[in-house]
Amino acid sequence: MKNQKLLDKALGCLPSLYETKVDAVRTVELEKNGEKTEIKETENYTEQSLKKHSKICLDFGNHQVGYLTLKLGYKGSHPDAPVWMRIHFAENPRELFEDAESYQGWICSSWIEEERIHVDVIPSEVKLPRRYAFRYVVIEILDISSKFDLVIEKAECTAVSCVRDEELLDFxxxxxxxxxxxxxxxxxxxxxxxxxxxxxxxxxxxxxxxxxxxxxxxxxxxxxxxxxxxxxxxxxxxxxxxxxxxxxxxxxxxxxxxxxxxxxxxxxxxxxxxxxxxxxxxxxxxxxxxxxxxxxxxxxxxxxxxxxxxxxxxxxxxxxxxxxxxxxxxxxxxxxxxxxxxxxxxxxxxxxxxxxxxxxxxxxxxxxxxxxxxxxxxxxxxxxxxxxxxxxxxxxxxxxxxxxxxxxxxxxxxxxxxxxxxxxxxxxxxxxxxxxxxxxxxxxxxxxxxxxxxxxxxxxxxxxxxxxxxxxxxxxxxxxxxxxxxxxxxxxxxxxxxxxxxxxxxxxxxx
Amino acid sequence: MKNQKLLDKALGCLPSLYETKVDAVRTVELEKNGEKTEIKETENYTEQSLKKHSKICLDFGNHQVGYLTLKLGYKGSHPDAPVWMRIHFAENPRELFEDAESYQGWICSSWIEEERIHVDVIPSEVKLPRRYAFRYVVIEILDISSKFDLVIEKAECTAVSCVRDEELLDFxxxxxxxxxxxxxxxxxxxxxxxxxxxxxxxxxxxxxxxxxxxxxxxxxxxxxxxxxxxxxxxxxxxxxxxxxxxxxxxxxxxxxxxxxxxxxxxxxxxxxxxxxxxxxxxxxxxxxxxxxxxxxxxxxxxxxxxxxxxxxxxxxxxxxxxxxxxxxxxxxxxxxxxxxxxxxxxxxxxxxxxxxxxxxxxxxxxxxxxxxxxxxxxxxxxxxxxxxxxxxxxxxxxxxxxxxxxxxxxxxxxxxxxxxxxxxxxxxxxxxxxxxxxxxxxxxxxxxxxxxxxxxxxxxxxxxxxxxxxxxxxxxxxxxxxxxxxxxxxxxxxxxxxxxxxxxxxxxxxx
Structure with missing residues (x-):
């Protein structure tokens, strides 16, 4: 039932996307207090040496839709094994306290914005290939060689949208x-x-x-x-x-x-x-x-x-x-x-x-x-x-x-x-x-x-x-x-x- | 202490790699019987409709070092959610019966060749970016929308080495x-x-x-x-x-x-x-x-x-x-x-x-x-x-x-x-x-x-x-x-x- 003429017209109008670089603005700790989530600023992520089970939470300051790039460095000996990380993206801090494993609803759990990745080469810049919607990103080191600590030197979001903030009409x-x-x-x-x-x-x-x-x-x-x-x-x-x-x-x-x-x-x-x-x-x-x-x-x-x-x-x-x-x-x-x-x-x-x-x-x-x-x-x-x-x-x-x-x-x-x-x-x-x-x-x-x-x-x-x-x-x-x-x-x-x-x-x- | 002259000479001698395409040769089921692993051929993976918790084991016929490409299709409605999969590579079938979660040794568990990936677009061809060493690959569907089944239409390894089989001297x-x-x-x-x-x-x-x-x-x-x-x-x-x-x-x-x-x-x-x-x-x-x-x-x-x-x-x-x-x-x-x-x-x-x-x-x-x-x-x-x-x-x-x-x-x-x-x-x-x-x-x-x-x-x-x-x-x-x-x-x-x-x-x- 496809109407190719209308489709071509549609595709011709589809916009290209603008990219905006957004840095993590602060590093936070989240604590659940009843229904409320308390957010405290903590030592900047770039200063932290991450070992096995270390966990940091980055705050990108506002809701973002885009791609995450991590610039990874290390302290100690030359990295001799991949780093295995869990990266959990959250639009709302409450998502970070929810347990993906126990979710049994009818909407597919594949929508939960959580990845486990291996990084083979450090130092390196890792750009995750998928797009996420988030303000907060929790990075947890699932395993790392004891010969070195991981340092996240920069965490950057390449935010995308087909419109720019400057285009917003005054109000x-x-x-x-x-x-x-x-x-x-x-x-x-x-x-x-x-x-x-x-x-x-x-x-x-x-x-x-x-x-x-x-x-x-x-x-x-x-x-x-x-x-x-x-x-x-x-x-x-x-x-x-x-x-x-x-x-x-x-x-x-x-x-x-x-x-x-x-x-x-x-x-x-x-x-x-x-x-x-x-x-x-x-x-x-x-x-x-x-x-x-x-x-x-x-x-x-x-x-x-x-x-x-x-x-x-x-x-x-x-x-x-x-x-x-x-x-x-x-x-x-x-x-x-x-x-x-x-x-x-x-x-x-x-x-x-x-x-x-x-x-x-x-x-x-x-x-x-x-x-x-x-x-x-x-x-x-x-x-x-x-x-x-x-x-x-x-x-x-x-x-x-x-x-x-x-x-x-x-x-x-x-x-x-x-x-x-x-x-x-x-x-x-x-x-x-x-x-x-x-x-x-x-x-x-x-x-x-x-x-x-x-x-x-x-x-x-x-x-x-x-x-x-x-x-x-x-x-x-x-x-x-x-x-x-x-x-x-x-x-x-x-x-x-x-x-x-x-x-x-x-x-x-x-x- | 780097000697740049020697290093340049070394880098000049480093070989490029040959790529060989290797298809999964059969689909198997593995069963542990005491210390022995029994391997039985089963319905070809291309014929299987994969739902939540489905698990297949591909046999690439010999030990391979290379990259895995999966050609993914579907049966049913148009895919409306990502597919979340666990992919476990094994050189030796015994690895498939070992529990990565309970490994507590001193060598970093990040070497375990197991990934969890989300595939956003289906049909599509997914090439995993990391290199693996394996003969067997177990693919388990961690979650998938109930509106469709996944079909793996082709599983291919791009095997790499700096030498080709044809170069091997007769013996x-x-x-x-x-x-x-x-x-x-x-x-x-x-x-x-x-x-x-x-x-x-x-x-x-x-x-x-x-x-x-x-x-x-x-x-x-x-x-x-x-x-x-x-x-x-x-x-x-x-x-x-x-x-x-x-x-x-x-x-x-x-x-x-x-x-x-x-x-x-x-x-x-x-x-x-x-x-x-x-x-x-x-x-x-x-x-x-x-x-x-x-x-x-x-x-x-x-x-x-x-x-x-x-x-x-x-x-x-x-x-x-x-x-x-x-x-x-x-x-x-x-x-x-x-x-x-x-x-x-x-x-x-x-x-x-x-x-x-x-x-x-x-x-x-x-x-x-x-x-x-x-x-x-x-x-x-x-x-x-x-x-x-x-x-x-x-x-x-x-x-x-x-x-x-x-x-x-x-x-x-x-x-x-x-x-x-x-x-x-x-x-x-x-x-x-x-x-x-x-x-x-x-x-x-x-x-x-x-x-x-x-x-x-x-x-x-x-x-x-x-x-x-x-x-x-x-x-x-x-x-x-x-x-x-x-x-x-x-x-x-x-x-x-x-x-x-x-x-x-x-x-x-x-x-």
């Missing part, structure tokens, strides 16, 4: 706290901006459609590298699944290829991401070239509707991601997301000037909206329900608001009231929180949106985040949907939204 | 058994012949003087690469220790440099090795250029003599290797080795035409021989004793014979009788066995020498050796001077002598 925040939130969000995006918009540079470095939407929006407010968004959109259009559906994610290596993961919502987000891109750039050629892919997504999504224009229940629909809450029934969210996509598609048809299609899409939108309001609205409960068990969740309301099944004061009240309720399915990922903030802003609730943003993303800041995380539950920092936090990613695309929100809606007033 | 052995002994000895030498004559390609890949002597002699009968001997002699002469002594061993990487290990015997063997080289090649320039190094070794060795021209006892002498038998008193062996070196030096002086030096050396030789026979010969015991405790060992007799302190029928009887005695210090390494065989031949005991050679090296053959080992004690196969057999080397230079002996002394009679 006057309303407070130092918001400024810091923005900085961390920008760093998150920066470190996910590689050859494509990656999901997370530690784990699952693929290009995911759902994450791309948020990254693209944030990118327009920050690094403004719209060519990267264009490349990613062309990639998705060039490499659909067998039935023409936009895949949930793509691999770049060894050859660009679509994954076999299908997600109802992620395929539809192609439409909104293309529309956002057009609004940002006015690039009509791209809009027109990718327009058939848009129509194909709608045609495929229609097959998930029942006779009365309602998305089928979760168990028949197939995977619709929405959030990592495994109890969540996705029917209502899916209906809202379909509306959200259709609404963009109508505007695209209008822009393109295809009046017949515009009318068809508008009719479809209305029919789906009516179905939502007739069959999923529970007037007694005063909110949307989802699935045969009539589940109530925040996600369902958020997507009905963003899909404009409900608007104006009704929408504002709906979000206000759902937040008060304890008996509803909550949100668990920054991704869902992002959409929630978006919905609050959509209903004009700027203050509440800002407070939520400050509380939720600020919670990560208080835990020492240099970049925003894949997962954060203020009530349980040990939460992981994967069966162990050691594989959690602490620099994750879908968490970069604060820079988008703050820069678009919360600029400091000009004096 | 008509007296029997198929002796032919096999010769083959294994030649393979041992071949795989130690790299940029220099290495000690053992698995562990301690340095150039050692004591091993060089044996390798050079065997080389003249086999691959006839005398330029490599020349390069090694120039290296030792170019890089002496501070006092001008030839070091026991040299490093090649990152720069040629002498180790700080001193051995009385190894320094002196420079003399014999140069003399053997001259006799082989007639290369007078080398003889003359390295002659000052010869004289320096004798000058330094003289400092170890007491007033009566006897090498001081072991505790004052410093390290004189002789054998890995830690109970061995080295005084008598050292005296014998000094005679052995002086005897060669006298002939060299004669060749060079330096009559004064020749006379001086001859006088020194006689004085030392007299000292040996007056002070170390125990006429009641009928053999040479060593040290203040008057220790009797095979080594002492061997070196007195090779140094010609005793000659003719007396020498023959001495070796015959010492072998009958149970109350003497025995030999433990192939290195010392080599010198023993040499001494037997020196006394004309060809049959006994051959029987010994067949029994001792043949014992390794019966244990399945593809190359001869660093250590072999017929009475205890679990012996290691290092505190664990897992670091033992099973292709070791000093074991290659059978090819020298068989080809020089035991050619089949021509029909």
């Amino acid at each position: 006057q925040a309303q407070s130092p706290y918001l400024k810091r939130l923005d900085q961390v969000a920008c760093r998150t995006l920066h470190n996910c901006m590689q050859t494509v918009f990656e999901d997370g540079p530690k784990r699952d470095r693929r290009l995911w459609m759902g994450d791309l939407r948020i990254q693209a929006l944030t990118n327009y407010q920050t690094y403004k590298k719209s060519s990267l968004v264009k490349a990613c959109l062309y990639l998705f259009a060039a490499l659909p699944m067998e039935d023409g559906k936009v895949g949930a994610c793509l691999f770049l290596e060894p050859e660009p290829e679509v994954d076999d993961t299908q997600m109802f919502d992620y395929s539809l987000f192609f439409i909104n991401t293309l529309w956002d891109y057009f609004r940002e750039t006015g690039d009509r050629t791209t809009l027109e070239e990718l327009w058939p892919t848009v129509l194909k997504q709608i045609e495929i999504a229609k097959k998930s509707l029942d006779g009365e224009m309602l998305v089928k229940d979760s168990d028949i629909l197939g995977w619709c991601f929405v959030d990592w809450n495994l109890n969540l029934n996705k029917q209502a969210s899916a209906q809202g997301i379909l509306l959200y996509a259709l609404s963009a598609a109508v505007k695209m048809a209008q822009t393109i000037g295809d009046i017949l299609v515009e009318e068809e899409l508008a009719e479809l939108y209305c029919a789906c909206r009516n179905a939502a309001n007739e069959r999923l609205w529970d007037s007694k409960q005063g909110c949307y329900i989802s699935g045969k068990d009539r589940q109530i969740s925040i996600a369902s309301q958020v997507w009905m608001v963003l899909g404009e099944a409900v608007t104006g004061e009704d929408a504002r009240k709906l979000l206000m009231e759902i937040e008060q309720r304890e008996d509803v399915e909550k949100m668990v990922t920054p991704y869902m929180y992002h959409n929630y903030i978006d919905a609050l802003l959509h209903t004009g609730e700027k203050n509440r949106a800002l407070r939520k943003l400050e509380t939720y993303w600020g919670g990560m800041l208080e835990q020492g985040a240099d970049t925003f995380w894949e997962l954060y539950n203020p009530e349980n920092v040990n939460e992981s949907p994967y069966g162990g936090t050691i594989v959690n990613s602490y620099c994750h695309a879908w968490s970069c939204g604060p820079a988008y929100f703050l820069r678009k809606f919360f600029k400091a007033e000009e004096e | 008509q052995a007296q029997s198929p058994y002796l032919k096999r002994l010769d083959q294994v000895a030649c393979r041992t030498l071949h795989n130690c012949m790299q940029t220099v004559f290495e000690d053992g390609p698995k562990r301690d890949r340095r150039l050692w003087m004591g091993d060089l002597r044996i390798q050079a002699l065997t080389n003249y009968q086999t691959y006839k690469k005398s330029s490599l001997v020349k390069a090694c002699l120039y290296l030792f002469a170019a890089l002496p220790m501070e006092d001008g002594k030839v070091g026991a061993c040299l490093f090649l990487e990152p720069e040629p440099e002498v180790d700080d290990t001193q051995m009385f015997d190894y320094s002196l063997f420079f003399i014999n090795t140069l003399w053997d080289y001259f006799r082989e090649t007639g290369d007078r320039t080398t003889l003359e250029e390295l002659w000052p190094t010869v004289l320096k070794q004798i000058e330094i060795a003289k400092k170890s003599l007491d007033g009566e021209m006897l090498v001081k006892d072991s505790d004052i002498l410093g390290w004189c290797f002789v054998d890995w038998n830690l109970n061995l008193n080295k005084q008598a062996s050292a005296q014998g080795i000094l005679l052995y070196a002086l005897s060669a030096a006298v002939k060299m002086a004669q060749t060079i035409g330096d009559i004064l030096v020749e006379e001086e050396l001859a006088e020194l030789y006689c004085a030392c021989r007299n000292a040996a026979n007056e002070r170390l010969w125990d006429s009641k015991q009928g053999c040479y004793i060593s040290g203040k405790d008057r220790q009797i060992s095979i080594a002492s007799q061997v070196w007195m014979v090779l140094g010609e302190a005793v000659t003719g029928e007396d020498a023959r009887k001495l070796l015959m009788e010492i072998e009958q005695r149970e109350d003497v210090e025995k030999m433990v390494t192939p290195y010392m066995y080599h010198n023993y065989i040499d001494a037997l031949l020196h006394t004309g005991e060809k049959n006994r020498a051959l029987r010994k050679l067949e029994t001792y090296w043949g014992g390794m053959l019966e244990q399945g050796a593809d190359t001869f080992w660093e250590l072999y004690n017929p009475e205890n196969v679990n012996e290691s001077p290092y505190g664990g057999t897992i670091v033992n080397s099973y292709c070791h230079a000093w074991s290659c002598g059978p090819a020298y002996f068989l080809r020089k002394f035991f050619k089949a009679e021509e029909e």
Whole structure:
């Protein structure tokens, strides 16, 4: 199903990477104190003579994505045997206290950034061939000849990204706290901006459609590298699944290829991401070239509707991601997301000037909206329900608001009231929180949106985040949907939204 | 103390390496049955789908020194996570049953040829950057995503050596058994012949003087690469220790440099090795250029003599290797080795035409021989004793014979009788066995020498050796001077002598 013409166009837009040399800024000792990790500066690594079982922890000052180079020297006799080392990279100091051996979760433990290497020649410069995402690096000498001590004369990271710090647009925040939130969000995006918009540079470095939407929006407010968004959109259009559906994610290596993961919502987000891109750039050629892919997504999504224009229940629909809450029934969210996509598609048809299609899409939108309001609205409960068990969740309301099944004061009240309720399915990922903030802003609730943003993303800041995380539950920092936090990613695309929100809606007033 | 002129000459003679591609010839399963390892052929690795915890063992058909390349493919969904593998190389199948974690010996465990690697991209070709010495390779999947299985489509070794099989001189052995002994000895030498004559390609890949002597002699009968001997002699002469002594061993990487290990015997063997080289090649320039190094070794060795021209006892002498038998008193062996070196030096002086030096050396030789026979010969015991405790060992007799302190029928009887005695210090390494065989031949005991050679090296053959080992004690196969057999080397230079002996002394009679 590969479209070579679109693929060539995509590959032609892929950026090259900038390299930045970053030195380890200090040597630290980490101690676990209950849930907190205490970090103390210690004797500089270059001064330490490392013997068997010696262990040092390097701090690179901020979250880095890149390659580690160690310049190795020695004290004592000429090295007469290889040095055997364990090198453990950590985005978050907590990873250094987790035991890789005992991890038994369902995500592959091969993502744990830990190597055991032998260095045959010393003195030498060792550049590890793999890319890592980290701030901290622990180096432990597993074995070394007793005839000499190892000295690490220099530890350097060659950090990579397709954007440079200097390209970041200026932003006057309303407070130092918001400024810091923005900085961390920008760093998150920066470190996910590689050859494509990656999901997370530690784990699952693929290009995911759902994450791309948020990254693209944030990118327009920050690094403004719209060519990267264009490349990613062309990639998705060039490499659909067998039935023409936009895949949930793509691999770049060894050859660009679509994954076999299908997600109802992620395929539809192609439409909104293309529309956002057009609004940002006015690039009509791209809009027109990718327009058939848009129509194909709608045609495929229609097959998930029942006779009365309602998305089928979760168990028949197939995977619709929405959030990592495994109890969540996705029917209502899916209906809202379909509306959200259709609404963009109508505007695209209008822009393109295809009046017949515009009318068809508008009719479809209305029919789906009516179905939502007739069959999923529970007037007694005063909110949307989802699935045969009539589940109530925040996600369902958020997507009905963003899909404009409900608007104006009704929408504002709906979000206000759902937040008060304890008996509803909550949100668990920054991704869902992002959409929630978006919905609050959509209903004009700027203050509440800002407070939520400050509380939720600020919670990560208080835990020492240099970049925003894949997962954060203020009530349980040990939460992981994967069966162990050691594989959690602490620099994750879908968490970069604060820079988008703050820069678009919360600029400091000009004096 | 570096002599740049000699060093440049050495570096100019260093060979480049030939590469030979070797495929894994079969896939096997190993089972330990008491002391024996049973090897069964199993389903070819290319047909196996590898999941988490899968383990395969590849057999490369013979001992190899080189680099491993794996061509990796998959079955199932597109790989969505790195593959984490353990790769364990073994020269001897017994290594695969040894537990690296529990090894606590004094030789660094970093020599154990085991890697844990992450492969990020599949399909791909992975070439491990380090060189290994092995016949067997066990690959174990430590973790892999459940979305796909790994398939090893091709496993290839790029074997390296500075000589090619085709260069090996023809040899008509007296029997198929002796032919096999010769083959294994030649393979041992071949795989130690790299940029220099290495000690053992698995562990301690340095150039050692004591091993060089044996390798050079065997080389003249086999691959006839005398330029490599020349390069090694120039290296030792170019890089002496501070006092001008030839070091026991040299490093090649990152720069040629002498180790700080001193051995009385190894320094002196420079003399014999140069003399053997001259006799082989007639290369007078080398003889003359390295002659000052010869004289320096004798000058330094003289400092170890007491007033009566006897090498001081072991505790004052410093390290004189002789054998890995830690109970061995080295005084008598050292005296014998000094005679052995002086005897060669006298002939060299004669060749060079330096009559004064020749006379001086001859006088020194006689004085030392007299000292040996007056002070170390125990006429009641009928053999040479060593040290203040008057220790009797095979080594002492061997070196007195090779140094010609005793000659003719007396020498023959001495070796015959010492072998009958149970109350003497025995030999433990192939290195010392080599010198023993040499001494037997020196006394004309060809049959006994051959029987010994067949029994001792043949014992390794019966244990399945593809190359001869660093250590072999017929009475205890679990012996290691290092505190664990897992670091033992099973292709070791000093074991290659059978090819020298068989080809020089035991050619089949021509029909």
